[in-house]
Amino acid sequence: MLRRDDGFAGRGDDAFALLIRAHDGLSEAESAALNARLVLILAHEVGDLAVLDAAVALARHSLNPEPSPGKPSPSEPSPGETP
Amino acid sequence: MTPSPRYAFAAPPELRGPGPRRPVAVIGSGPVGLTCALDLATRGIPVVVLDDDDTVASGSRAICWAKRTLEIWDRLGVAEAMVAQGVTWNVGRVFHRDRELYRFDLLPESGHRRPAFINLPQYTVERILIERAADFPDLIDLRWRSEVTGLTPVGDGVRLAVATPEGAYDLDVDWVIAADGARSPTRTRMGLALHGQRFEERFLIADVRMRAAFPTERLFWFEPTFHAGQSALLHRQPDDVFRIDFQLGPDADPDREREPERVMARVRAVVGADTPVTLEWCSVYSFRCARLDRFVHGRVVFVGDAAHVVSPFGARGGNGGVQDADNLCWKLALVLKREANAALIGTYDEERGHGADENILQSSRTTAFMTPKSPAERLLRDGVLALAGEAPFARALLNAGRLSRPCSLAGLSLQTPDDGGGPQDGPVPGTACPDAPVSDAAGRPGWLLDRLGGTGFTLLVFAGAAPPVLPDLPGLGIVVVAATPLAVAGAESLADPDGVAARRYGAMPGTTYLIRPDAHVAARFAAPDGAAIAAALARATGRAGAPFREAA
Numbered sequence: 001m002l003r004r005d006d007g008f009a010g011r012g013d014d015a016f017a018l019l020i021r022a023h024d025g026l027s028e029a030e031s032a033a034l035n036a037r038l039v040l041i042l043a044h045e046v047g048d049l050a051v052l053d054a055a056v057a058l059a060r061h062s063l064n065p066e067p068s069p070g071k072p073s074p075s076e077p078s079p080g081e082t083p
Numbered sequence: 084m085t086p087s088p089r090y091a092f093a094a095p096p097e098l099r100g101p102g103p104r105r106p107v108a109v110i111g112s113g114p115v116g117l118t119c120a121l122d123l124a125t126r127g128i129p130v131v132v133l134d135d136d137d138t139v140a141s142g143s144r145a146i147c148w149a150k151r152t153l154e155i156w157d158r159l160g161v162a163e164a165m166v167a168q169g170v171t172w173n174v175g176r177v178f179h180r181d182r183e184l185y186r187f188d189l190l191p192e193s194g195h196r197r198p199a200f201i202n203l204p205q206y207t208v209e210r211i212l213i214e215r216a217a218d219f220p221d222l223i224d225l226r227w228r229s230e231v232t233g234l235t236p237v238g239d240g241v242r243l244a245v246a247t248p249e250g251a252y253d254l255d256v257d258w259v260i261a262a263d264g265a266r267s268p269t270r271t272r273m274g275l276a277l278h279g280q281r282f283e284e285r286f287l288i289a290d291v292r293m294r295a296a297f298p299t300e301r302l303f304w305f306e307p308t309f310h311a312g313q314s315a316l317l318h319r320q321p322d323d324v325f326r327i328d329f330q331l332g333p334d335a336d337p338d339r340e341r342e343p344e345r346v347m348a349r350v351r352a353v354v355g356a357d358t359p360v361t362l363e364w365c366s367v368y369s370f371r372c373a374r375l376d377r378f379v380h381g382r383v384v385f386v387g388d389a390a391h392v393v394s395p396f397g398a399r400g401g402n403g404g405v406q407d408a409d410n411l412c413w414k415l416a417l418v419l420k421r422e423a424n425a426a427l428i429g430t431y432d433e434e435r436g437h438g439a440d441e442n443i444l445q446s447s448r449t450t451a452f453m454t455p456k457s458p459a460e461r462l463l464r465d466g467v468l469a470l471a472g473e474a475p476f477a478r479a480l481l482n483a484g485r486l487s488r489p490c491s492l493a494g495l496s497l498q499t500p501d502d503g504g505g506p507q508d509g510p511v512p513g514t515a516c517p518d519a520p521v522s523d524a525a526g527r528p529g530w531l532l533d534r535l536g537g538t539g540f541t542l543l544v545f546a547g548a549a550p551p552v553l554p555d556l557p558g559l560g561i562v563v564v565a566a567t568p569l570a571v572a573g574a575e576s577l578a579d580p581d582g583v584a585a586r587r588y589g590a591m592p593g594t595t596y597l598i599r600p601d602a603h604v605a606a607r608f609a610a611p612d613g614a615a616i617a618a619a620l621a622r623a624t625g626r627a628g629a630p631f632r633e634a635a
Contacts, residue, residue, distance in 0.1 A: 002474070004475050005475075006475075006476065006479055007476055008476070008479065012476070012479040012480045013445075013448055013480070013482065013485070015480070016448075016452075016463070016467070016480045016482070017448060019463055020451070020459075020463060023457060023459035023460065023463075026459065028458050028459070031457070031459035031462075034459075035459075035462075058470070058473065058474060059470075061473075062466075062469040062470050062473065063469070
């Protein structure tokens with residue numbers, strides 16, 4: 001449902017910098033308000049409720065820090081272990 | 084650490100009386116200054132290198148050397164030694180706490196002579212370059228313990244005052260290359276300042292020797308479980324030495340953080356208490372991302388850290404400096420041989436200024452990602468980290484270092500823009516040439532990049548079954564690439580049996596690239612048309628307004 005290709009067409013760093021800049025000079029409360037408004041605007045741009053539903057589910061899921069299966073690969077030294 | 088070599092001071096002739104004016108003096112014998120000296124020597128230009136010390140860098144300092152740097156050093160005959168003594172790597176991994184978020188391969192395709200990166204301490208790089216300089220005894224004059232104490236513009240040149248253990252002398256030169264590092268005394272002497280951004284964050288780098296099974300990859304941790312700071316980075320170096328970089332925060336006390344017991348406690352948290360480990364070198368640093376407004380000041384040209392400084396994340400300092408040398412020296416050689424106007428040096432400022440801006444932008448963004456400045460910025464950053472394990476788009480936003488790539492010079496004044504009739508794929512004008520495996524007329528395997536650029540401009544012509552009709556342009560090396568080698572008078576013939584070169588250059592029979600001495604594409608065409616090539620060549624040597632002439 002959510003796109004797996006590069007929606008930023010190689011300009012992800014520019015997009016991230018734009019989002020960071022959007023908060024320049026704002027208080028924490030103003031930043032939270034800005035984020036809410038951005039969500040509403042971008043949700044409307046997406047439009048498709050099934051996509052929004054999947055986006056909400058992914059965001060909710062990422063709040064739980066449980067590791068996803070299969071990672072990290074067992075051949076890698078885990079940090080903190082004696083390699 | 085092996086003891087540093089000491090290089091002997093030899094009294095130069097100028098101590099016995101005024102000597103002849105020299106074409107070029109390089110101030111500073113770091114990797115960039117030495118690369119300049121070798122590059123000029125390969126073009127037949129004599130060069131005096133002045134260094135106030137008598138040895139190589141203390142501590143490993145710059146360790147990551149990129150594919151493009153190795154390709155430049157191949158031209159100077161030192162890359163083989165670098166790769167043999169270095170540690171080759173292509174893969175990086177990014178962790179968040181104890182979870183691997185993703186891995187990336189910087190060179191996912193075969194058919195390249197050089198890897199994405201090698202790790203090799205700066206002092207070894209310098210030693211190899213110094214040894215190579217000895218192969219040019221008539222052209223490279225390395226003067227140790229020779230401190231520049233004065234610099235005065237004199238007409239079309241510069242007079243340097245030099246202090247040595249056996250007295251002082253003046254050296255008159257046409258051009259000065261200032262390669263004297265981040266604290267460049269030349270910059271200070273000329274009253275010039277770097278402009279940019281200072282980051283408050285402090286970092287600790289520790290080089291430790293240990294037998295450890297860490298893979299030969301770049302490992303980066305956000306919020307590592309073994310370190311209370313925001314991030315850590317690990318690189319393998321030769322001889323069982325590892326570089327570990329710890330982010331300490333803005334309030335860390337540098338003197339306290341340098342204490343060996345304190346450093347070793349941090350190291351043991353990474354490697355475990357039972358691994359025997361010794362501390363080789365450590366340093367606590369903060370950094371700036373800043374540059375000189377202009378790199379060319381009359382007859383003084385700034386290169387490397389003397390011209391621009393960046394954060395270490397991305398390996399853009401040393402590699403950016405080597406690209407400076409690569410860009411400057413062919414232009415300087417043309418000017419000194421009176422084959423180009425001195426205005427050509429202005430395009431060094433244009434092209435490498437562009438490169439410095441790119442390096443500063445990329446390394447500033449990485450630093451910003453590692454050190455969020457406000458709660459809002461931290462929320463966005465942490466959101467990227469939380470999503471990166473599952474969402475590919477977040478992996479693209481995650482910034483643990485945008486590693487040095489060859490700078491594109493597309494759209495800058497020396498390049499001739501495509502007219503639309505040439506190749507649709509492949510490197511656009513300004514791009515550094517990609518490598519490809521080829522074989523020569525005798526069937527010996529080799530690499531395309533060995534045949535491009537170097538001493539002069541190269542015309543790279545792709546052919547079908549029939550030999551191409553080539554223009555007669557004096558001084559232009561011509562390389563013809565075909566599936567099977569074609570006998571073409573006045574050209575070197577290469578075979579591309581698997582079509583890798585043709586594919587990478589988007590080539591059809593007739594496709595022609597004009598390639599600069601630094602192996603960047605100057606122009607490209609559907610066919611080797613003499614008039615169009617001559618015009619592009621004039622433009623690429625700074626003679627844009629000059630009428631082109633084709634030898635009849």
